[in-house]
Amino acid sequence: MPHITLEYSANLESALDMYEFCTVLKNAAAGTGVFPPAGIRVRAISCTHSVIADGDPRHGFIDISVRLLAGRSDEAKTNATDEIFNAAKQFSAAHMAAHPFMLSLEMRDINAEFSRKTSSIREYLPADMA
Structure with a gap:
């Protein structure tokens, strides 16, 4: 875990x-x-349809959602939020400098009581990653 989902304007x-x-x-x-x-x-x-601020079609956005199982300290989540957001800001900095663009990130806990999952991925990963 986590699940990191980017929703972004199609432009x-x-x-x-x-x-x-x-x-x-x-x-x-x-x-x-x-x-x-x-x-x-x-x-x-990609969000095929979006309207931002005054509706100018040049406006763009990326909204990042980070979902993770509860149980990590607030300090660990704050540090992870900052690290991931800083990487996103760095990646998109040149675009933001030249275009109208919004970047956001939110981290939230998944309630394990209402979450189900299964996977075979670890069986296919290198030993040092599993």
Whole structure:
């Protein structure tokens, strides 16, 4: 865990490499030491329709949601939030400097009582990552 989901305005599709952005966020999350690398999941979802502020179609956004199982300290979550957000800011800095763009991130706990999952991923990972 965590699940990191990016929702982004469709006008960013040709402006930013979303696969690379996902990789940057995965690496930032793994680098915090808060999350086991084998459990990190990052996905990007293009929002075909969006209206931002005054409706100018040049406006763009990326909203990052980080969901994780409860149980980590507030300090660990704050540090992880900052590290992931700083990686996102660095990745998107050039775009933000030249275009109207909004970047946001929210981290929230998943209630384990209402969460189910199963996986075979660890069986396919290198031994040092599982």
